[in-house]
Amino acid sequence: NAGVTQTPKFQVLKTGQSMTLQCAQDMNHNSMYWYRQDPGMGLRLIYYSASEGTTDKGEVPNGYNVSRLNKREFSLRLESAAPSQTSVYFCASSENRGLSGNTIYFGEGSWLTVV
Amino acid sequence: AQSVTQPDIHITVSEGASLELRCNYSYGATPYLFWYVQSPGQGLQLLLKYFSGDTLVQGIKGFEAEFKRSQSSFNLRKPSVHWSDAAEYFCAVGTSGTYKYIFGTGTRLKVLA
Numbered sequence: 001n002a003g004v005t006q007t008p009k010f011q012v013l014k015t016g017q018s019m020t021l022q023c024a025q026d027m028n029h030n031s032m033y034w035y036r037q038d039p040g041m042g043l044r045l046i047y048y049s050a051s052e053g054t055t056d057k058g059e060v061p062n063g064y065n066v067s068r069l070n071k072r073e074f075s076l077r078l079e080s081a082a083p084s085q086t087s088v089y090f091c092a093s094s095e096n097r098g099l100s101g102n103t104i105y106f107g108e109g110s111w112l113t114v115v
Numbered sequence: 116a117q118s119v120t121q122p123d124i125h126i127t128v129s130e131g132a133s134l135e136l137r138c139n140y141s142y143g144a145t146p147y148l149f150w151y152v153q154s155p156g157q158g159l160q161l162l163l164k165y166f167s168g169d170t171l172v173q174g175i176k177g178f179e180a181e182f183k184r185s186q187s188s189f190n191l192r193k194p195s196v197h198w199s200d201a202a203e204y205f206c207a208v209g210t211s212g213t214y215k216y217i218f219g220t221g222t223r224l225k226v227l228a
Contacts, residue, residue: 033216035218040220041220042205042218042219042220042221043159043205043218043221044218045215045216045217045218048215050214050215090158090159094214094216096214102147102164102166102214103149103161104149104159104207104209104216105161106151106158106159107158108157108158109157109158
């Protein structure tokens with residue numbers, strides 16, 4: 001029962017470095033999401049992919065890029081990391097096929113610190 | 116644009132007391148509404164969801180929520196809180212078509228023994 005798997009779980013970056021957060025789901029879901037969680041801010045949507053081959057900006061896309069590599073995988077890239085990107089990142093997925101398929105399932109999170 | 120407001124940042128209740136967590140949303144059409152719970156250091160777990168039909172929905176762990184269209188609210192309730200319910204609770208709204216889900220800022224629940 002893997003569900004949504006994201007790597008790495010922890011990462012420390014220096015300002016200006018780049019890195020990619022990987023996410024994969026094994027539930028054959030159509031839609032995938034990247035959120036960041038900061039104290040007092042809740043979860044904010046960075047980017048999402050409603051279906052394979054499409055990506056759209058969320059609430060806080062600046063400084064990030066995404067790739068929906070295939071139906072299973074959705075990666076998040078920080079091209080030039082900044083301290084403001086220190087956060088916990090959650091990948092999520094949803095079937096989004098009819099009313100009953102609209103539950104979002106989350107990964108366990110990736111803790112990213114930019115120094 | 117859709118939005119979610121959870122007006123209470125922190126709530127403290129005694130074990131055995133009743134609980135109500137507030138959630139208000141903004142969305143033009145009928146939304147999909149969710150409550151999630153997050154324990155420290157963990158991901159988010161779905162408590163319950165509303166898509167259509169009966170406006171009172173039952174979830175896991177004894178939680179329920181009521182959708183009130185006239186008040187744009189989806190408040191979470193539990194009649195008797197257990198110490199293990201201490202966690203952070205998030206309300207979320209989703210839309211058909213765009214499949215975009217927006218979360219509130221969360222309410223952190225503390226339970227006193």
